[in-house]
Amino acid sequence: MSSLGRWGLGQSGPLRSSPGRAGLRHLDLSIRARLALGMAVITVLVVLCVAAVQYLTLSSFLALGERQRLELLIPRIEGQIAGSRTFTSAVLARANLPRSVDVRVIQAGRVVALSGEFPAIGEGLPPGYALRGNHNVLVRRLEVRGTVLTLQLASDVLGVVDPLRAYLNALSVSAPVAAVLVALLSFAHAGRLLRPLARLQAAAAAVGRGASLRTPLPEAGRRDELGQLARVLQTSFGQVADVREREESFTRAAAHDLRSPLSALKTRLQGALAGPRDPGELREEIAEALCDVERMRRLTEHLLTLASGAQGVRLRPLELAGVVGEAVDRARERAPDTPLDFATRGDTTVLGDASLITHLIQNLLDNALRHGGGAAMRVSVTGTPTGATLRVSDSGPGVPTDALPHLTKPFYQLDAARGGEGNGLGLAIVQRVVDAHGASLAFEGGLPGGLDVVVAFPRSGPEAEGAAPD
Ligand SMILES: Nc1ncnc2c1ncn2[C@@H]1O[C@H](COP(=O)(O)OP(=O)(O)OP(=O)(O)O)[C@@H](O)[C@H]1O
Ligand SMILES: [Mg+2]
Structure with a gap:
């Protein structure tokens, strides 16, 4: 792994930047690196805010301290002046003042005593404390033996500025150090937090390379967001596996059902070619071959209908009784000996696809x-307040109760031998058509011993997506 990759930078691709634009927004950084950078920026901002408050507090604290220091010197100076007969600089020298403080005494606008090199500050400053240039200045009025004197004390502002400067110097080093430290610690911590994600990614990648979709994913037992992600993936993989297994068994069954008529057709054609045949025999062979071809055509038609799903469904208002009536007429022509009763009642208009509903009723x-x-049959279409109900009943052998839930599964046949040329796809198609119309399908006991199939169509078609009314 490259050193960049090892540090989590540039793992998701090269740096991308659009011409004329730059900045972090365009850097393809890993979550780990972005977290570290974000934490560093946050740290710097927090440190700067705290430092600003501390700086203001410290500067006012230092100014107050300096003022108090100057004020404490006043009684000492006042004592020396009061104890002397004249107001001279020698009096101030006896006050034993600190070197950092300069003092001068003004009487009637004239400097009468001076200690140190007093800065160039006007003699007429009002009483109080003030910052003048580079100096803190404290001005007081004194009355000594009836004479009004003005006492001015000045100290270099460096006493206040130096500690602040030292504080800023310390801050300019500590803030970047704190930012780098926080970035490194966040990077390391994010690495630890994201390690399970890497395991999950590896497991998902293994599934992509062909491992079983049902392989339990790591981290699914966790109670945090990663656990949720793992469980969602696990469920989705399981659903994909279900679909894949259904499709595989469907394809296997379809191939199996196509193979039988193909083998029969091959044997028949080989037999026809084997020796001399008179025209009558040949016609018979060809007629049987046509039956095999018809079986295969029916099967491929069924498969196509099943595969097309909800695509191509065109819903229009139609009178269900009319569509069913036509199918019943054709059934009567096909099986004239079977008693087939047809009844219709009420308004049977529903939103439906005529060709799909014809397919359903034919099946x-x-x-x-x-x-x-060949037992008696009865077909009825009844208008209901919510739509229309189609009922197809027969009085044949019926279907055992425990087999009813399986009837709509593709290729399911109660008795394949009895079914003869069927493929077990008719009711699977019926179920698809029912779903495409938002209808419901139920199997009940109808005429004595037989099967009763009930399809209830809603008047306004399916509410869900999938069918396209127009
Ligand atoms: N009216 C019925 N009476 C008795 N059994 C039935 C009836 N309808 C369906 N079945 C049973 O349900 C099975 C599934 O029916 P389905 O229509 O799906 O397939 P099929 O009729 O066998 O073949 P295909 O419809 O594909 O030509 C049938 O094989 C049969 O065993
Ligand atoms: Mg059928």
Whole structure:
């Protein structure tokens, strides 16, 4: 790994920047590096805010201290002046003043006593404490033996400025050091926090390379956000595995069902070619071959309908009784010996796809005819307050209760041998059509012993997405 990569920089690609624009926004930094940088910036901002407050407090504290220091000298100077007969500089020298403080005594606008090199400050300053140039100045009025004197004390401002300067110097070193330290610690800590994410990433990548979708993902047991992510991934992988398994078994079953008529067709054609045949025999062979081809055509048609899903569904208002009636007429032509009763009542207008509903009713009629063994059938379409209900009943052998939930599974047949040419796809298609219309499908006991299939269509079509009304 490159050193940049090891430090978490540039892991997600090269630095990207658009011409004319620059800045962190355009750097492709890892979360780890961004966290470290963010923490460093936050640290610097916090340190600067705290330092600003501390600086102001310290400077006013130092100014107050200097004022008090000057004020404490006044009684000493006053005592010396009061004890002397004249107001001269020698009197001030006896007061034993600190070297850093200069003093002068003004009488009637004239300097009468001076200690040190008093800075160039006007004699007429009012009483009080003030900052003048580079000096702190304290002015007091004294009355000694009836004479009014003005006492001026001055000290160099460096006594206040120096500690502040030292504070700023210390800050200019400590703030960057704190920022770097915080960045490094945040980087290391983020690395520890993100380690489980790397494990999760590796497990997900292994699934992408072909490991089982059902392999338990690491970190799924955690109670934090990473645990939630792992559990969501685990669930999604499981759902993908379910779909994949369903598709695999569907494809296997489809291939298996296509293989039987293909093998039969091959055997038939080989037999026809094997020796001399008279035209009658040949016609018979060709007719049987056509039956095999028809079985394969039906199967591929079923598969196509199942594969197309909700795509291509065109919902329009239609009268359900009319569509069903036409299908019933064709069924009567196909099986004239089977008693088929058809009844309709009420307004049966629903939002539906006519060709899909024809497909649905044909499959149900076909089942009743084929699996009902020619027993009497009854078809009814009834308008309801919420839509219309289609009911196809027969009085054939029916379906055992425990088999009812499996009827709509692709390739499910109660008795494949009895089903003969069927593929077990008819009711799976019925279920698809029902779903595309937002309808409901139920199997009940209808005519004695037979099967009763009930489809309830809503008047306004499906509420969910998937079908496109127009
Ligand atoms: N009316 C019915 N009476 C008795 N059994 C039925 C009836 N309808 C369906 N079945 C049972 O349900 C199974 C599944 O029906 P489905 O329509 O899905 O497939 P199929 O009729 O066997 O074949 P296909 O419809 O693909 O040509 C049938 O094989 C049959 O065993
Ligand atoms: Mg069928």
